[in-house]
Ligand SMILES: Nc1ncnc2c1ncn2[C@@H]1O[C@H](COP(=O)(O)OP(=O)(O)OP(=O)(O)O)[C@@H](O)[C@H]1O
């Protein structure tokens with residue numbers, strides 16, 4: 017995705033809050049929710065997410081075997097081209113070290129959810145602070161504020177222009193190999209997206225009459241930002257957060273695949289599992305298929321719900 | 336001394352261009368030297384075509400836009416010079432009612448929260464309980480049920496929303512309320528109710544109003560004094576009745592000639608002054624008299640070079656025209672434009688389908704300044720108010 021379309025997309029999402037329909041605030045969401053309920057995309061997305069979250073939360077307690085247990089040492093020998101496929105005791109078969117794939121997938125689900133949520137939160141919180149500051153400066157800070165805003169935005173645009181994986185790899189390279197690294201690296205990539213989105217949305221709200229009304233009431237600027245502008249600027253941010261969960265999961269998997277993920281075998285992660293499976297792809301393709309399908313399906317779930325939410329909120333996309 | 340005095344107020348918006356560094360390439364002279372006085376307990380009506388700077392002037396009084404030059408003195412304090420925090424506290428005494436009732440209410444706040452906001456900002460009431468009592472009393476005054484407290488703006492009709500806007504201003508017990516086209520977004524049937532409410536509140540609470548409108552009938556009905564604006568400055572100011580009886584400035588004459596007269600005999604003889612040319616851009620106002628490009632009486636030289644100041648010409652009229660007396664006495668004749676019979680076929684001056692023969696009073700007839708007739712028609716359409724009739728409360 018080129019920088020221009022990326023920026024345009026963020027801008028469009030930000031503008032949604034400024035559309036006429038928003039003036040009926042609460043009913044906008046009610047209306048959007050009604051649309052969501054009748055959208056197949058949203059329902060499929062929500063079901064996938066629900067199943068994934070349940071698996072991620074309770075799954076690790078239900079594993080038939082410990083993810084590191086190599087009880088079947090006799091059956092599988094490292095790198096000898098012999099693998100145990102799915103069978104009664106091991107639904108997904110064994111991996112190259114004789115560990116139960118099903119158990120590892122369950123534990124991995126939690127890791128994947130954790131990476132997705134934490135890195136999105138990192139991006140959300142940092143982006144929220146930067147975008148909020150920028151938006152507040154631009155809307156209520158006068159001339160000086162506009163200058164602060166444009167400096168911040170140039171910086172954000174620079175970050176946005178860097179290919180996200182490159183940015184993530186550079187962060188990971190600096191911080192070394194661990195799960196935290198992956199989460200931070202993926203989170204950093206989301207920062208400019210959230211910052212630009214919130215700022216754009218706040219700018220759209222900044223000119224609204226109710227903001228002017230609050231000013232004329234003598235409400236303090238800080239309170240106008242926190243109690244008037246920001247709450248009305250959140251809808252696109254919520255949509256973006258849903259979409260970001262999908263991106264984060266894929267990007268985290270990509271980083272793990274590139275060898276930057278958590279090397280600890282006790283807490284398998286789908287991306288790492290995928291990377292390890294690569295060596296045995298010729299003999300045991302299923303070892304790669306399980307984590308790959310897991311990643312694809314969960315990312316799909318978040319994307320479906322996010323896109324459906326975006327459509328439900330966007331009057332231009334409504335039929 | 337008057338309660339509110341504006342002296343030489345100018346608001347110029349810079350026009351910026353440039354990619355990296357903004358360059359100022361010019362200014363929009365939205366308000367360009369307005370001086371007026373509003374007496375305590377009275378209503379000052381401000382009329383003028385769209386874009387002449389009425390809203391900007393109203394906002395400058397509250398310092399919602401930066402004042403480029405001039406002073407706004409409320410009760411002896413020059414607001415233009417107040418530092419930010421003091422200005423914020425001063426806003427309690429100056430409140431505003433907005434044109435778009437829905438847009439001026441935060442959709443995510445319920446009525447109690449909307450009405451509390453200002454009180455909290457000014458430390459009125461020691462707890463929410465006390466504030467709620469006060470809000471209930473004000474809601475009652477503006478004719479809203481007290482069960483409105485927990486509801487949200489979209490649950491009300493247009494007229495009710497404007498009542499909420501008025502209540503929001505009232506809870507702060509202001510001295511002056513600036514009403515920027517308080518009824519132009521409302522359904523015609525509701526307009527009168529809101530105007531009457533404003534009048535009652537004024538009587539009861541001794542409020543002072545600065546009412547901005549393009550609807551001459553509305554302004555005449557409630558104003559003691561009327562100021563007519565053209566391209567950022569006042570061209571005429573007079574007591575309401577005097578202005579309607581005999582407008583002195585050519586621009587006011589043209590505006591008034593479009594308003595039907597209730598007396599059918601007078602109405603039959605009414606003449607309509609048709610202005611030529613378009614409204615010039617406030618970014619590039621004409622030299623000399625701002626009105627000379629369209630003035631039917633414009634004289635060579637002086638009108639195009641010397642800017643007329645607002646001066647007292649007797650009868651309570653202050654007029655910014657070099658030739659006001661000569662025009663009044665009929666010494667000068669038209670140099671351009673056209674005077675036609677208002678009742679002539681094809682001269683459509685009143686968008687409302689009402690018949691002057693029936694003797695409808697001008698007060699009830701929302702006569703529009705011709706240049707605004709179209710805009711107003713557009714404005715009224717999206718207002719949800721027109722769909723649901725005002726629920727009587
Ligand atoms: N923030 C701004 N920046 C630049 N120009 C502005 C700004 N606000 C208003 N203007 C310009 O100033 C002029 C006066 O605008 P204003 O809104 O005061 O007119 P108005 O008399 O209230 O018109 P209307 O009847 O349409 O409300 C217009 O030409 C407008 O485009």
Ligand code: SF4
Nearest residue numbers: 624627630638656657
């Ligand atoms: S000064 Fe001249 S142009 Fe201006 S209103 Fe008077 S006659 Fe017309």
Ligand SMILES: [Mg+2]
Nearest residue numbers: 389390391515
């Ligand atoms: Mg206006």
